[in-house]
Every structure is written in C-alpha cells, then in structure tokens.
Amino acid sequence: MATIDVVLGVEIEGTRVSFGLVDKFGNYVLEEKIPMKAHEPPESLFLRLNKKFNDIYSSVSDKYKLLGIGVAAPTANYATGTIENSSNLNWKHVNVVELVQKYWDIPVVITNDANAAALGEARYGVAKNFKNFIQITLGTGLGSGIVVDGNIVYGTDGFAGEIGHTTVVRNGRHCGCGRQGCLETYVSTSGIIRTVSELLAMHNDESVMREIPIHEMTSKLIYKAAINGDVVANTAFETTGQMLGESLANAVAILSPEAIILSEGLALAGDLIIRPTKFHMEKNLLNLFKGKVQILASGLTTGNVAILGACALIWHELQLPKHTLRVVYAE
Numbered sequence: 490m491a492t493i494d495v496v497l498g499v500e501i502e503g504t505r506v507s508f509g510l511v512d513k514f515g516n517y518v519l520e521e522k523i524p525m526k527a528h529e530p531p532e533s534l535f536l537r538l539n540k541k542f543n544d545i546y547s548s549v550s551d552k553y554k555l556l557g558i559g560v561a562a563p564t565a566n567y568a569t570g571t572i573e574n575s576s577n578l579n580w581k582h583v584n585v586v587e588l589v590q591k592y593w594d595i596p597v598v599i600t601n602d603a604n605a606a607a608l609g610e611a612r613y614g615v616a617k618n619f620k621n622f623i624q625i626t627l628g629t630g631l632g633s634g635i636v637v638d639g640n641i642v643y644g645t646d647g648f649a650g651e652i653g654h655t656t657v658v659r660n661g662r663h664c665g666c667g668r669q670g671c672l673e674t675y676v677s678t679s680g681i682i683r684t685v686s687e688l689l690a691m692h693n694d695e696s697v698m699r700e701i702p703i704h705e706m707t708s709k710l711i712y713k714a715a716i717n718g719d720v721v722a723n724t725a726f727e728t729t730g731q732m733l734g735e736s737l738a739n740a741v742a743i744l745s746p747e748a749i750i751l752s753e754g755l756a757l758a759g760d761l762i763i764r765p766t767k768f769h770m771e772k773n774l775l776n777l778f779k780g781k782v783q784i785l786a787s788g789l790t791t792g793n794v795a796i797l798g799a800c801a802l803i804w805h806e807l808q809l810p811k812h813t814l815r816v817v818y819a820e
C-alpha cells in the first residue's frame with residue numbers, strides 16, 4: 490500500500506512538549522503532548538517523548554512514512570542544533586539534534602519558536618506569497634523571525650532577528666536579558682501589564698483595572714476592558730501599538746519587507762493592537778516605504794503555530810540539496 494509522507498513537528502516549552510505528525514499540506518495526522526518534569530535531564534525527556542510517539546505512531550505507520558523531525562524551542566540554534574542557556578527550560582547546553590537522532594535515524598532540524606512561526610506562515614499561513622517579511626510573536630516576550638529573499642535570516646551564530654531586544658527607551662524598563670529598555674519589556678503580554686500598572690499609578694482616570702490585583706492582571710483582562718471602553722486599557726493598547734509601530738518603521742528601513750505578521754498573545758486583540766501599530770509605523774516610515782508594507786494578523790491557528798512552523802522547517806530542509814544542510818545529516 491502506498492504511504493503518505495509526513496514529518497514530525499515538536500514544540501518544547503517550559504511546561505510541556507507538544508508534537509504533531511503533519512503532511513505536506515499542513516494537515517494533522519495526530520497530535521499529542523507530554524508534560525515537562527521539573528529538573529528532568531533532557532535525555533530522559535526525549536526518551537519519554539520517543540516512547541509516547543512510538544505508542545501512537547505504531548498504529549498508523551503502515552499508512553504514513555516519517556521523513557524528518559523539526560523542533561521549535563526557546564534559544565534553539567539552527568546552526569549548531571543546540572539549545573543554549575534557556576532560562577525557560579533550565580538547560581545550559583543541550584545538543585537536541587544529536588539527542589533526537591539517537592532515537593530516530595532521520596534528518597532533524599531545530600530553530601527558535603519565532604523563526605519556526607515565520608516558516609509556518611510562509612508555508613501554511615498568510616505569508617505564502619511573500620519572499621520578504623517579518624514575523625512577530627507577541628507572547629510573554631517579543632519574538633521575531635525575519636525572512637529575506639525567501640530565507641530565514643540566521644546570522645553568524647544562528648541568533649539573528651532579536652527585535653524584541655532592541656533598545657527603545659534609554660535606561661527604560663529592566664529586561665530579562667539583563668539590559669534596560671528592550672522593546673519586549675513594553676510590547677508583549679507582560680509589557681502591557683506593566684504599562685497598565687504605570688498608567689493607573691500616574692493618572693486618576695476611572696478604570697475597572699483598578700479592581701484587579703496586579704498579580705491577577707492578564708493581557709486578556711486588559712483586552713476585555715478595552716473593548717468595553719475602559720480608558721486606561723485603551724491607552725495601554727494605543728501606547729503599546731505606538732512603540733511597536735515606531736520600532737517596525739526602523740525595521741522596515743533596514744529590511745524593506747512586503748509585510749509584517751503579528752501572531753499570538755497581544756496579536757489576538759486584532760484591531761486594538763494592529764490599528765495603532767499601523768498608524769505609528771506609517772507615521773514614522775521613510776517616505777519611500779510609505780503605504781507599501783502590510784501589517785497582518787497570523788493566518789495560523791494559535792496553539793499550533795510552533796508545531797506547524799517546526800514542520801515547515803523540516804519540509805523546507807528536506808527540499809534542499811544535501812550539501813547545503815549544515816547540521817541535519819550525521820555523516
């Protein structure tokens with residue numbers, strides 16, 4: 490019987506590992522997750538993952554042929570196949586490609602979640618027709634993946650595209666990276682919470698936000714308040730969009746993309762974030778770029794973005810001539 494080619498996309502997060510078996514068109518054959526255990530060595534995590542996957546795959550392996558594995562994870566380095574100093578995972582230096590290939594003797598590639606999301610958009614989402622675009626994920630941090638001439642920009646060390654850690658306010662908010670004033674301390678789900686608490690402290694406007702203890706504040710609650718007309722919540726979205734728009738105007742001057750795609754977290758607020766972002770980007774754009782760059786919401790279903798992205802990454806890699814692969818094939 491003829492088999493259908495599929496790849497495995499894996500997303501590693503601080504609390505769980507999710508995976509999906511996906512065909513060329515982005516259709517899921519199966520999807521599962523396992524929880525991360527505190528202080529578990531990576532070797533034992535991948536052993537559990539392998540067991541869980543095989544239990545499920547064995548029932549469909551006569552119909553589907555697994556060609557490769559793509560992994561999306563924080564601080565994952567495409568060039569070396571490693572995850573380095575991930576504060577989310579508490580891993581110092583782990584060669585994920587080698588570990589995964591202990592169990593599966595097929596091509597394996599790894600990249601960070603934002604780059605994976607960019608590849609997912611390019612293959613399955615709203616960026617299908619773009620060769621030059623910037624993918625921005627607005628979760629607890631701000632991740633970005635940059636595509637130029639159809640290729641992800643990795644840079645010398647595999648870490649290119651950290652727009653979230655460009656300085657937007659000199660001596661501004663403290664960032665998890667150890668510096669101050671990074672874009673992601675303002676433009677992210679955690680950033681907008683900080684903005685709301687600053688606004689509440691600085692102004693006397695009536696706001697439903699005043700009744701929410703700061704540790705219970707979420708970007709979703711801010712969104713709900715904003716659509717119900719809360720002034721503070723609306724101001725927070727406006728200033729967040731302004732900071733993002735101004736930063737994107739700078740990024741456009743450097744990269745000249747056709748589009749900027751916003752996904753996850755704050756991006757789910759739709760027009761509340763997209764409208765001010767667009768307005769302030771246009772306002773600050775160099776004349777020759779004005780009116781040319783689209784800002785779009787993600788075309789991928791949230792929750793599946795990184796898995797689909799990891800699948801897109803390995804499909805892309807499998808299409809490349811073998812000699813151009815840097816780490817995926819062990820000799």
Ligand SMILES: [Zn+2]
Nearest residue numbers: 654664666671
């Ligand atoms: Zn930073």
